[in-house]
Amino acid sequence: MTELGLPDAIQACLFDLDGVITKTAVVHAAAWKRTFDAFLRQRDGAGFRPFDEVTDYNEYVDGRPRADGVRTFLESRGIELPEGDAEDPPDAGTVHGLGNRKNDLLLELIRTRGVEAYDGTLRYIEAVRAAGLRTAVVSSSANCRDVLRSIGAESLFDVRIDGVVAVERQLPGKPRPDTFLAAAHDLGVQAKAAAVFEDALAGMDAGRSGHFGYVVGVDRVGQADALRAHGADRVVQDLAELTEPGERA
Structure with missing residues (x-):
């Protein structure tokens, strides 16, 4: 061989x-950044620490199922959210809600950028x-x-x-x-x-x-x-x- x-x-x-x-992978990272930055900005205000598309993406979300990525990254920031369920709307303040928001953004980026x-x-x-x-x-x-x-x-x-x-x-x-x-x-x-x-x-x-x-x-x-x-x-x-x-x- x-x-x-x-x-x-x-x-x-x-x-x-x-x-x-x-x-x-770069499109996934961009969708995660938009998702987490909007969440963190709303939660922490102007002093929020943004999601890093390289370090945070590689360490906490890359390769993981969507909900696991949400949990793992939020845990790194000391944040815990209710689980919710897979049908949660993308504006829900739950693990699955954030995950669904990311997926909506991903599909939008794929449509506009292509694969x-x-x-x-x-x-x-x-x-x-x-x-x-x-x-x-x-x-x-x-x-x-x-x-x-x-x-x-x-x-x-x-x-x-x-x-x-x-x-x-x-x-x-x-x-x-x-x-x-x-x-x-x-x-x-x-x-x-x-x-x-x-x-x-x-x-x-x-x-x-x-x-x-x-x-x-x-x-x-x-x-x-x-x-x-x-x-x-x-x-x-x-x-x-x-x-x-x-x-x-």
């Missing part, structure tokens, strides 16, 4: 969506499939299928475990490994025979705790050391690097 930069025992590849397949794919990732997935390996997309996003369709990539995956499926199956999200383990199970392989491709620190934690055969950290924002510290076996800036001569697994 050296032509793919993977150990020979790997039989399947599990890819995160945002930041690995698509250039939507782009990382060409290096798409080429790599095509090479993986040509080599006979099975593929899955594993995302906390409830919009995963629509995003894949928008870039014409839905057919590149044998299995999709996303926010919708996770709710249906009651799977806890990253940093727990359950969604990745479900993808491996649906592909008919053991975790040790699957490689995880992630850009989020929570995704690295999931790959490590799930005992997957190989974990690739995709560094889009200059956090290579943090990705390694959270469990990456190898860090690349683009998946195309895995097929280039040089460093191998």
Whole structure:
């Protein structure tokens, strides 16, 4: 499997969506910032400390299910809100209300900005499939299928475990490994025979705790050391690097 930069025992590849397949991580970060800044400004007034699109995003919300991201970030600021429920309106002062506000803003940004794919990732997935390996997309996003369709990539995956499926199956999200383990199970392989491709620190934690055969950290924002510290076996800036001569697994 050296032509793919993977150990020979790997039989399947599990890819995160945002930041690995698509250039939507920056759009997610912008939607989170607008959501949290409006909330914090209303709560704390002119002296509020804004949400940081790099540090706060990477540490507290990237890769996590939406409600978990709300809870984790607010906890970092010593704030606790009522849970509410998934049907809360976006102006509700609840965890789910804030999450729904963020999702509304995200969909607005996607409509206005569109969605782009990382060409290096798409080429790599095509090479993986040509080599006979099975593929899955594993995302906390409830919009995963629509995003894949928008870039014409839905057919590149044998299995999709996303926010919708996770709710249906009651799977806890990253940093727990359950969604990745479900993808491996649906592909008919053991975790040790699957490689995880992630850009989020929570995704690295999931790959490590799930005992997957190989974990690739995709560094889009200059956090290579943090990705390694959270469990990456190898860090690349683009998946195309895995097929280039040089460093191998």
